[in-house]
Amino acid sequence: MRLLPWLCAALLTFCAVPASISFSNEALTTTAITPRRERVLIIIQDDCPKCDAELSKLKQSGGAFELLKAKGWSIGPTPDSHIQIVNQTEVPELAKSLGAADYPAIAGVTGDEVIRYFKSGCTTPLDPWTFGWLISGKNERPTEPVSEPARVASTGNYRLRGNHWSVEGDFNPSHDKTLAHLRGPNHVTSASAYGSIETWSLEELRSLHDDLHEREGGLSSGVGVGSGSSSRSGSSKPSYLLPKSAR
Numbered sequence: 355m356r357l358l359p360w361l362c363a364a365l366l367t368f369c370a371v372p373a374s375i376s377f378s379n380e381a382l383t384t385t386a387i388t389p390r391r392e393r394v395l396i397i398i399q400d401d402c403p404k405c406d407a408e409l410s411k412l413k414q415s416g417g418a419f420e421l422l423k424a425k426g427w428s429i430g431p432t433p434d435s436h437i438q439i440v441n442q443t444e445v446p447e448l449a450k451s452l453g454a455a456d457y458p459a460i461a462g463v464t465g466d467e468v469i470r471y472f473k474s475g476c477t478t479p480l481d482p483w484t485f486g487w488l489i490s491g492k493n494e495r496p497t498e499p500v501s502e503p504a505r506v507a508s509t510g511n512y513r514l515r516g517n518h519w520s521v522e523g524d525f526n527p528s529h530d531k532t533l534a535h536l537r538g539p540n541h542v543t544s545a546s547a548y549g550s551i552e553t554w555s556l557e558e559l560r561s562l563h564d565d566l567h568e569r570e571g572g573l574s575s576g577v578g579v580g581s582g583s584s585s586r587s588g589s590s591k592p593s594y595l596l597p598k599s600a601r
């Protein structure tokens with residue numbers, strides 16, 4: 355593990371997170387197939403409309419699976435796949451350890467350990483870059499510049515940015531919804547470091563939300579990746595990266 359335990363604990367509340375959970379590969383190795391050491395598990399359930407919807411989105415023409423396969427990724431039910439799709443009944447203990455209330459549950463595995471975890475429900479986009487991060491810990495997501503000058507309300511409490519992430523699948527969320535999401539279980543720990551965000555403008559809330567996902571999702575968390583626009587760079591580690599409550 356590269357991360358200190360307290361940091362892991364602090365990050366566990368976010369959506370795409372480093373984790374350290376041991377499990378038995380044996381449960382997933384019923385044949386003579388040698389498991390890939392580094393792979394992503396997609397844990398699904400029976401009678402799970404969200405699982406079906408997510409999988410069909412991933413499998414659609416031009417979707418993440420097609421793009422990843424073009425890069426040489428294998429995707430299938432066996433543990434030698436880069437992305438292994440398993441039913442929760444095959445890995446009940448792991449599913450329990452992950453505390454997955456929401457399926458599909460998606461985890462990056464190294465050997466017998468889950469080291470990264472994508473939390474469903476937070477809508478970090480489940481795209482090839484997220485899969486790349488899950489399997490390698492490296493963020494290769496291109497850093498895009500803020501596309502247009504701010505023409506929206508600001509209270510001066512937070513730097514505005516563009517390229518917003520969705521909030522629970524909503525790309526045009528209301529102030530109330532964004533605030534509730536930031537105060538909800540996925541972000542409450544980190545958002546609490548910013549004080550009375552209730553008074554912030556919607557664009558400020560959305561900008562904070564974007565940054566939380568990108569930094570604390572491991573997508574640029576202090577590994578020096580990312581450059582260009584404003585404080586998206588992880589190298590400078592602004593002081594608000596780590597809330598005091600994490601200490």
Ligand SMILES: [Zn+2]
Pocket residue numbers: 369476477521522535540541563567
């Ligand atoms: Zn979120």
